Amino acid sequence: MKVTVNRKAHFNAAHRLYRKDWSDEQNQRVFGKCNNPNFHGHNYELIVGVTGEISPETGYVIDIKDLADIIYEEVEVAFDHKNLNLDVPNFFNLNPTAENISVVIWNKIRKRIKPELDLEVTLYETPRNFVVYKGT
Secondary structure (H helix, E strand, O other), X not given: OEEEXXXXXXXXXXXXXXXXXXXXXXXXXXXXXXXXXXXXEEEEEEEEEEEEEOOOOOOOOOOHHHHXXXXXXXXXXXXXXXXXXXXXXXXXXXXXXXXXXXXXXXXXXXXXXXXXXXXXXXXXXXXXXXXXXXOO
């Protein structure tokens, strides 16, 4: 029997959506107000889901404390109160869209989760705009 365990977290971060190889006009046309040269911020809400078999020994799929620690170390420390474009090496050459942020988070957490467990990342950029990434 497979069960999904979810842990919520949150971080605040600034970013700017743009491509260095595009003109100012094209960046403005595609990214609009998210292309503000002085950046803008979001209060991101994150839900990390881990799916797997329940251990007969512990009754856990994953120890939720361990999952909380992984999220804190891999995401909150790295992203909270940061400018994603300027402060986070993952985004030096990657546009920090919600889609790309969710994939980066998934990859950072995936390396810390047992391979037999499935991982899903849901990232809310706003209460109405969110993305889900389950891996490739």
